[in-house]
Amino acid sequence: MHKIVSAIFLAENIKKIEIEAPRIAKKRKAGQFVMIRVSETGERIPLTIAGSDPDKGTITLIVQGMGKSTRELNSKEAGDSIHDIVGPLGEPSHIEKFGTAVSIGGGLGAAIAYPTAVALKEGGNYVITINGARSKELVILEEEMKAVSDEAYITTDDGSYGFHGFVTQKLQELIDSGKAIDYVLAIGPIPMMRAIAEVTRPYKIKTMVSLNPIMVDGTGMCGGCRVSVDNQIKFACVDGPEFDAHLVDFKNLSDRNKMYLPEERQSAEAFTHKCNLLKQA
Amino acid sequence: MDAQSITTKERLAIPRQEMPSQNPEVRSHNFQEVNLGYTAELAQQEALRCLQCKDPACIKGCPVNIKIDQFIKFIAEGNFLGAARKIKEDNVLPAVCGRVCPQEDQCEKTCILTKKYKSVAIGNLERFAADYERETGNVELPAVQPSTGKKVAVIGSGPAGLSCANDLVQLGHAVTVFEALHELGGVLMYGIPQFRLPKEIVQAEIEGMKKLGVVFIPNAVAGRSVTVDELLEEEQFDAVFIGVGAGLPWFMGIPGENLLGVYSANEFLTRVNLMKSYQFPDNDTPVFNCTGKNVAVFGGGNTAMDAVRTAKRLGAEHAYIVYRRSEAEMPARIEEVHHAREEGIEFLMLMNPLEFIGNEAQWLTGAKCLRMELGEPDDSGRRRPVPIKDSEFILPIDTAIISIGNGSNPLIKQTTPDIEVSKRDTIVVDINTMATSKDNVYAGGDIVTGGATVILAMGAGRTAAAAIHEKLMRKKEH
Ligand SMILES: Cc1cc2nc3c(=O)[nH]c(=O)nc-3n(C[C@H](O)[C@H](O)[C@H](O)COP(=O)(O)OP(=O)(O)OC[C@H]3O[C@@H](n4cnc5c(N)ncnc54)[C@H](O)[C@@H]3O)c2cc1C
Ligand SMILES: Cc1cc2nc3c(=O)[nH]c(=O)nc-3n(C[C@H](O)[C@H](O)[C@H](O)COP(=O)(O)OP(=O)(O)OC[C@H]3O[C@@H](n4cnc5c(N)ncnc54)[C@H](O)[C@@H]3O)c2cc1C
Ligand code: SF4
Ligand code: FES
Numbered sequence: 001m002h003k004i005v006s007a008i009f010l011a012e013n014i015k016k017i018e019i020e021a022p023r024i025a026k027k028r029k030a031g032q033f034v035m036i037r038v039s040e041t042g043e044r045i046p047l048t049i050a051g052s053d054p055d056k057g058t059i060t061l062i063v064q065g066m067g068k069s070t071r072e073l074n075s076k077e078a079g080d081s082i083h084d085i086v087g088p089l090g091e092p093s094h095i096e097k098f099g100t101a102v103s104i105g106g107g108l109g110a111a112i113a114y115p116t117a118v119a120l121k122e123g124g125n126y127v128i129t130i131n132g133a134r135s136k137e138l139v140i141l142e143e144e145m146k147a148v149s150d151e152a153y154i155t156t157d158d159g160s161y162g163f164h165g166f167v168t169q170k171l172q173e174l175i176d177s178g179k180a181i182d183y184v185l186a187i188g189p190i191p192m193m194r195a196i197a198e199v200t201r202p203y204k205i206k207t208m209v210s211l212n213p214i215m216v217d218g219t220g221m222c223g224g225c226r227v228s229v230d231n232q233i234k235f236a237c238v239d240g241p242e243f244d245a246h247l248v249d250f251k252n253l254s255d256r257n258k259m260y261l262p263e264e265r266q267s268a269e270a271f272t273h274k275c276n277l278l279k280q281a
Numbered sequence: 282m283d284a285q286s287i288t289t290k291e292r293l294a295i296p297r298q299e300m301p302s303q304n305p306e307v308r309s310h311n312f313q314e315v316n317l318g319y320t321a322e323l324a325q326q327e328a329l330r331c332l333q334c335k336d337p338a339c340i341k342g343c344p345v346n347i348k349i350d351q352f353i354k355f356i357a358e359g360n361f362l363g364a365a366r367k368i369k370e371d372n373v374l375p376a377v378c379g380r381v382c383p384q385e386d387q388c389e390k391t392c393i394l395t396k397k398y399k400s401v402a403i404g405n406l407e408r409f410a411a412d413y414e415r416e417t418g419n420v421e422l423p424a425v426q427p428s429t430g431k432k433v434a435v436i437g438s439g440p441a442g443l444s445c446a447n448d449l450v451q452l453g454h455a456v457t458v459f460e461a462l463h464e465l466g467g468v469l470m471y472g473i474p475q476f477r478l479p480k481e482i483v484q485a486e487i488e489g490m491k492k493l494g495v496v497f498i499p500n501a502v503a504g505r506s507v508t509v510d511e512l513l514e515e516e517q518f519d520a521v522f523i524g525v526g527a528g529l530p531w532f533m534g535i536p537g538e539n540l541l542g543v544y545s546a547n548e549f550l551t552r553v554n555l556m557k558s559y560q561f562p563d564n565d566t567p568v569f570n571c572t573g574k575n576v577a578v579f580g581g582g583n584t585a586m587d588a589v590r591t592a593k594r595l596g597a598e599h600a601y602i603v604y605r606r607s608e609a610e611m612p613a614r615i616e617e618v619h620h621a622r623e624e625g626i627e628f629l630m631l632m633n634p635l636e637f638i639g640n641e642a643q644w645l646t647g648a649k650c651l652r653m654e655l656g657e658p659d660d661s662g663r664r665r666p667v668p669i670k671d672s673e674f675i676l677p678i679d680t681a682i683i684s685i686g687n688g689s690n691p692l693i694k695q696t697t698p699d700i701e702v703s704k705r706d707t708i709v710v711d712i713n714t715m716a717t718s719k720d721n722v723y724a725g726g727d728i729v730t731g732g733a734t735v736i737l738a739m740g741a742g743r744t745a746a747a748a749i750h751e752k753l754m755r756k757k758e759h
Contacts, residue, residue: 221551
């Protein structure tokens with residue numbers, strides 16, 4: 001059992017949770033994740049380690065309520081516990097002095113990109129961050145991103161804050177302005193990552209994306225997390241989760257993530273029903 | 282007839298006692314154990330068939346040389362606890378091995394009766410003795426030697442790790458087992474299904490080891506949570522045993538393997554066994570809803586049989602085994618093949634998949650297969666399957682489960698480069714001691730042999746434990 005030390009909402013439906021996990025706090029590197037199981041009957045789900053405090057022995061997760069498991073996790077408060085955490089898993093982000101590095105986070109992707117942006121800065125890069133959200137209320141980690149960036153941009157789809165438009169448009173604008181970009185990291189919804197790959201492809205800018213296939217064990221045993229990269233099978237949990245954006249088969253990933261839609265809906269509805277009953281009681 | 286006065290002729294006249302089992306019609310819809318176990322009467326009858334050979338051939342066929350004649354004699358005499366304890370001198374997991382060992386290739390193959398009659402049902406008797414001891418609450422904890430002050434880390438809680446830990450703790454060493462998953466037991470928990478090996482049995486064995494003092498740390502992935510070097514240097518373990526099993530399931534490399542509905546057997550079985558998705562939605566993890574669907578499993582080993590029988594239990598209309606050679610070449614235990622057939626599994630032999638076919642939404646709809654025939658024998662002496670010209674056809678299926686074996690878990694190799702591995706990425710050891718190329722690091726089980734058997738993994742764990750003990754005590758004297 002792992003105790004939750006603090007839990008606060010950063011935006012509607014997005015919660016920042018600090019959990020006791022001393023071994024993981026000591027070992028984790030940017031880009032790695034944990035598998036967690038909220039309860040005895042829960043699923044094992046992957047969540048990126050957004051930060052850690054080795055002295056306190058805690059790690060931070062930033063969680064978006066999607067379906068049953070993430071909403072159940074987000075219903076926990078400081079003092080509650082979760083059943084299992086294992087990690088750190090996955091290959092750490094590859095960090096070197098690229099020169100100018102752009103870290104792009106779409107929606108919750110900002111939380112996943114943040115630790116790597118920190119590492120890129122520490123690695124001596126000129127760091128530009130582009131943080132995209134649908135609208136102003138959904139922007140997360142603005143201050144944190146600013147603190148690690150040489151240039152920080154916010155984009156919103158509806159123009160309610162920062163640049164009016166998509167992260168791809170902002171990236172294109174930077175390229176058009178003549179800025180030499182050596183490296184791009186893009187994390188967010190699959191259509192966004194695919195679009196970024198198309199923006200950078202003509203310029204041959206090295207572009208990495210962090211993939212989010214459905215996982216079970218997260219240790220390289222089941223093959224459920226396989227993705228197609230350069231027409232080869234790769235296991236995202238041990239070979240990734242970061243891969244070369246120009247080689248990823250995004251269509252296949254997006255299709256495969258739909259495998260359990262009916263079951264996910266069923267679980268989510270049952271969970272909503274349970275929450276409503278609890279509210280009434 | 283009693284065990285003292287019975288003549289050889291009378292022994293030979295007793296037929297081999299059948300293992301009582303659940304009715305196939307019923308069991309193909311539930312996850313309860315198929316075999317029900319011998320009653321005391323059946324066990325004694327079967328035990329009387331043993332000729333008590335002077336130089337028992339059966340023992341030579343047993344990878345850990347259980348004193349088979351002696352334990353069977355105890356059963357014949359009605360001393361069931363004596364039998365269980367005799368087995369445990371050589372095998373720490375008899376209730377497991379009695380259920381899953383391929384006896385027909387081991388002790389029952391070499392049993393003297395096999396040639397002319399049917400072999401003694403050694404596996405069934407082993408199971409009976411172990412179950413009797415456990416079910417009557419008579420399991421005795423073995424004595425533990427005084428503390429040696431030495432610490433050993435065991436990585437992986439499959440049969441190799443468990444048997445190594447069990448021996449070392451009894452010899453007085455402090456043993457900590459690190460397991461990557463949230464459950465302990467390795468393939469015994471996440472691979473082999475409940476209907477063949479009830480999980481309670483595995484857990485009872487592990488509880489016993491906890492009582493002896495073995496410390497288990499689940500959710501600890503060696504190489505990620507802690508490396509082998511850190512265990513030796515920072516955490517000051519005197520030796521490390523690596524029993525991480527096989528890993529990375531192989532795919533066939535044919536088009537369409539990433540379609541929705543295509544699983545590896547590991548994933549399918551892990552979802553059902555470890556994550557209990559047969560109890561969805563009470564357990565959160567889903568698995569493909571097989572009800573009324575056609576499921577094909579590609580492969581012919583134990584894993585394939587487990588997967589196909591699981592699919593049937595989840596409601597599959599047609600559950601097929603598709604195998605490229607003929608039935609005689611299938612590596613699965615004979616009993617499993619027999620049980621599968623009784624449960625209505627359809628065997629499509631001499632058939633090779635070429636491609637998986639999907640619909641608009643990328644869901645699997647069929648497998649394009651080619652019929653084969655047996656040609657000349659290959660290097661292994663088995664007749665090589667060769668394609669029959671123009672025999673392609675499409676087998677309509679909703680789910681495909683690929684069960685053609687596993688590669689090796691890459692984590693240890695990636696994070697401890699000074700451990701020598703083979704071309705297949707298995708860990709290289711000295712087979713007499715299970716020592717790796719790295720000082721004080723030992724390995725055994727599937728990570729050394731590639732996918733093998735429970736009993737071989739267990740034997741390797743015990744060999745390593747003896748060698749580790751010897752080395753640690755030798756050091757101590759200096
Ligand atoms: C390496 C990695 C890192 C991630 N990091 C974060 C993070 O830091 N914060 C965060 O909020 N989310 C993260 N995710 C996504 C998160 O794991 C899923 O949102 C979560 O599993 C959904 O579960 P659910 O029951 O709430 O929703 P469901 O209703 O079950 O599913 C919603 C969608 O999530 C995906 N999903 C479902 N089950 C799994 C599973 N077992 N593994 C992976 N994806 C699944 C599917 O695409 C599905 O359509 C990450 C995913 C990966 C692979
Ligand atoms: C479905 C199936 C059916 C089978 N049926 C039979 C049968 O009927 N009879 C038979 O004799 N054999 C059978 N086998 C084979 C047998 O189960 C294996 O040979 C045996 O379990 C190998 O034991 P092991 O201890 O080497 O590895 P495993 O049982 O694989 O255990 C290894 C353990 O190590 C853990 N681990 C892996 N990596 C790490 C890490 N980095 N850090 C910490 N822990 C780690 C794993 O999670 C696992 O728990 C079957 C196998 C399968 C998959
Ligand atoms: S070889 Fe067969 S008959 Fe002889 S002792 Fe062994 S089990 Fe009994
Ligand atoms: S999640 Fe099972 S192999 Fe990656």
